[in-house]
Amino acid sequence: MNDFSAAQRSRVTMLDVAERAGVSKASVSRFIGDDRALLSEAIALRIEQAIDELGYRPNQMARGLKRGRTRLIGMLVADIRNPYSIAVMHGVETACRAHGYSLVVCNTDRDDEQERQHLALLRSYNIEGLIVNTLGHHRDELHELRREMPLVLVDRKVDGLDSDMIGLNNPQAVEMALAHLEQRGYRDVLLVTEPYDGTSSRIERVSSFQAQIQQRSGLNGAVVETGDDLATHLQTFLHKPDLGPKALFCANGVAALAATHALRRIGSRLFEDIGLIALDDLDWYPLVGSGITALAQPTEAIGARAFECLLKRLRGDDEAARVVDFAPVLVVRGSTLGFCSD
Numbered sequence: 226m227n228d229f230s231a232a233q234r235s236r237v238t239m240l241d242v243a244e245r246a247g248v249s250k251a252s253v254s255r256f257i258g259d260d261r262a263l264l265s266e267a268i269a270l271r272i273e274q275a276i277d278e279l280g281y282r283p284n285q286m287a288r289g290l291k292r293g294r295t296r297l298i299g300m301l302v303a304d305i306r307n308p309y310s311i312a313v314m315h316g317v318e319t320a321c322r323a324h325g326y327s328l329v330v331c332n333t334d335r336d337d338e339q340e341r342q343h344l345a346l347l348r349s350y351n352i353e354g355l356i357v358n359t360l361g362h363h364r365d366e367l368h369e370l371r372r373e374m375p376l377v378l379v380d381r382k383v384d385g386l387d388s389d390m391i392g393l394n395n396p397q398a399v400e401m402a403l404a405h406l407e408q409r410g411y412r413d414v415l416l417v418t419e420p421y422d423g424t425s426s427r428i429e430r431v432s433s434f435q436a437q438i439q440q441r442s443g444l445n446g447a448v449v450e451t452g453d454d455l456a457t458h459l460q461t462f463l464h465k466p467d468l469g470p471k472a473l474f475c476a477n478g479v480a481a482l483a484a485t486h487a488l489r490r491i492g493s494r495l496f497e498d499i500g501l502i503a504l505d506d507l508d509w510y511p512l513v514g515s516g517i518t519a520l521a522q523p524t525e526a527i528g529a530r531a532f533e534c535l536l537k538r539l540r541g542d543d544e545a546a547r548v549v550d551f552a553p554v555l556v557v558r559g560s561t562l563g564f565c566s567d
Contacts, residue, residue, distance in 0.1 A: 237281045245275035253261060295301055296326050298535065299342055300353035301357040305332035308478050308507050309524060310358060313379055316528020324536060325370050332333050337362050344370065354535040357383070358422065375538030377531045382425040387546050389534040391527055394550035395426060398520050399433040401555055405518070407444055409561050411500050414467030415462050417449045417484045418476040430476045453482055456487040472500035472561065478507045487512055496560040506556050515559020525553050
């Protein structure tokens with residue numbers, strides 16, 4: 226054992242190890258690389274002892290570059306504060322670790338310039354593949370990266386990018402939400418979504434909502450975006466003439482939090498005046514009133530599948546780009562029981 230500090234270990238070089246062991250620098254390189262079998266047992270033992278005595282730690286990045294492999298996977302996320310992003314990222318990281326890869330995460334913070342800079346930064350790290358969950362406004366850069374390495378999209382499509390896409394079956398999620406609300410006796414539904422901002426999953430959920438409302442004669446529907454005027458919009462919705470009991474359908478966890486705050490500000494009785502169902506199933510949902518009914522996304526599985534698709538591409542899979550849509554799981558709580566006829 227040795228008591229070298231981290232700072233001292235960082236200053237120890239391969240040449241120092243070679244001199245301590247009385248061998249060539251090339252022999253040390255073989256020992257810490259993939260050619261250890263070429264060394265005699267005696268030389269390997271001397272190098273091992275020298276490494277332990279000096280506290281040498283090889284530069285993994287330099288080794289990876291020399292072999293053409295860094296075992297680094299990049300992940301670009303639009304908003305690392307979003308619980309969905311955190312959960313998916315955990316699934317990706319767990320899968321990476323299980324296969325001997327490390328994950329480099331860059332958060333664009335929903336800023337186009339940050340996205341551009343992070344794409345350049347990830348390329349400089351010589352990542353082997355990239356997982357993207359972001360705005361996708363820098364399409365040219367993404368297309369260029371796609372020509373250099375495998376790239377997998379999560380939740381959000383990028384126009385013209387021929388890459389695997391992993392996410393939620395949004396039309397199915399909307400159909401499940403509306404069917405549940407209708408079965409529970411609600412007749413007037415307001416979809417609350419974050420601003421579209423070109424985000425394909427948000428656009429798809431709104432489009433599916435509008436199309437399915439048209440097909441359900443027993444339901445009336447409208448759409449509103451989150452923002453400073455949300456409380457006013459919700460108050461107007463609560464007091465307008467309607468077909469019957471009212472409910473909100475929040476298109477993700479961020480919209481659900483904004484809607485819950487707004488309902489409290491206008492003094493709504495949760496969930497007597499209005500029902501609520503939300504996409505995503507967050508830890509705080511059971512703590513609000515009698516609990517918020519949710520359509521849970523299998524976020525860990527989405528992240529793991531994204532890495533699995535990337536790994537297949539890294540191993541030479543050249544089949545056509547695949548789309549993997551996961552089904553949501555309905556978790557019923559008290560926010561949609563107010564008008565249940567069961």
